[in-house]
Amino acid sequence: MSISVIGANKRYGDFAALDDVSIDIPDGQLTSLLGPSGSGKSTLLRAIAGLDTLDSGTVIINGNDVSKKSPQQRDIGFVFQHYAAFKHLTVRDNIAFGLKIRKKPTAEVDAKVDELLEVVGLTVFQRRFPAQLSGGQRQRMALARALAVDPKVLLLDEPFGALDAKVREDLRKWLRRLHEEVHVTTVLVTHDQQEALDVSDRIAVLNKGRIEQVGAPDDLYDRPVNPFVASFLGSTVRLNGELVRPHDIRIGRTPEMAWPSADPTLDTGVLKATVSRVVNLGFETRVELVAVASGEEFAAQITRGDQNALNLQAGETVYARATKVAAFSES
Structure with missing residues (x-):
């Protein structure tokens, strides 16, 4: 089921939470709304859900x-x-709740809950x-409860934000597998690139x-339309004036x-720099550097294997060059 938002505007006093926002969300795909705090992503999601009323604009779901x-x-x-979650109900009863209040037959409820469990x-x-x-x-239970009523659209507002990094990583993989199974149109709000x-x-x-x-x-990572998208969808630094x-x-x-x-053919010039710090981050190593000529600080990311070969140490002089620069899309 596709979603279209056309010319959405929402203000809170002088603050424009949504400023003439239009977006098409294709049927059956998982679309993420990504941005910093205050960017409008949760307001847009709540407008799609009907939890927030737009000052102006239109929300269309499946052509309606x-x-x-x-x-x-x-x-x-x-x-x-x-x-x-309903604390006094078991996992099974939490998932069944929406079906029961819709007065679905007991056999249908049991079969659906068994499937979702x-x-x-x-x-177990x-x-x-x-x-x-x-x-x-608990978050998987919440997702099962949302899916129990066979929604045409699934809206997720920072669903893993309160969990630690390892659990978030596991649940991301699980969510992707789940989406490939159920193919419900899904919109995910996140600030996590x-x-x-x-x-x-x-x-x-x-x-x-x-x-x-x-x-x-x-496309967004390799061909951002502007420096904001480039920097928000991954780390960037300036090297000889180029965004890298x-x-x-x-x-x-x-x-x-x-x-x-x-x-x-890419000639961005070689920059002389001093190593200020070397930080091993598992497979990768972050090398923090200071340009000798300008004093500008920047960082490079190399593999642990490259660092083992180079054995870079704080205080030594090295030379840095970009092998690729950000190519901004005009779309």
């Missing part, structure tokens, strides 16, 4: 204008960061109460109430060692 309809009339499943991997925990589950398990890149079919980057760019993750990603910087102890590149 739902701008004046209540959330209950929009056939939407909603999962918040803080899962509003299997999908989200909570069958179905008789437990929410307080007896981990944070990740890694999360958006990991799970999304498409990403919309928001800033100050406006959409900066919409596209496939690779840290992993696209080559380091050598001589200018010649820094020169080789996959693109020999």
Whole structure:
């Protein structure tokens, strides 16, 4: 089921939460709304859900204008960061709740709940109460409860934001697998670039109430329309005036060692720098540097293997060169 938002505006006093926002969300895809705090991503999601009323603009779901309809009339499943579980109900009864209030036959409820318990991997925990589950398990229960009523659209507002990094990583993989199974049109709000890149079919980057760019993750990462998108969808630094990603910087102890590149026609110049700090980050190593001529600080990201070969140390002089620069799209 596709979603279109046309000319959406929402103000809170002098603050423009949404400023003439228009976006098309394709049927069956997982689209992430990505941006910093205050960018308008949650307001846009709540407007799609009918939880916030727009000052002006239109929300269309499956070809129907739902701008004046209540959330209950929009056939939407909603999962918040803080899962509003019924503490006195078991996992099974939490998932069944929406079906029971719709007075579905008992056999149909049981079959649907059994199916969802299997999908989200909570069958063995179905008789437990929410307080007896981990944070990740509670969030999977919340997703199963949202899916139980067969929503045409699933809206997720920072669903993993309250969880630790490892659990978030596991749940991202699980969400992607789940989406490939159920194929429900899904909109995910996140401020986590890694999360958006990991799970999304498409990403919309928001800033100050406006959409900066919409596209496939690779397109936004490789062909951002402006420096904001480039810097928000991954680390960037300035090298000889060019916007560069840290992993696209080559380091050598001589200018010649820094020169080789996959693109020999790219000539951004070699910069002489001093190593200020070397930080090993698992597979990768971050090399913090200071340009000798300008005193400007920047960082390069190299593999642990390259660092083992170079054995860079704080205080020594090296040479850095960009092997690729940000190419801004005109779309």
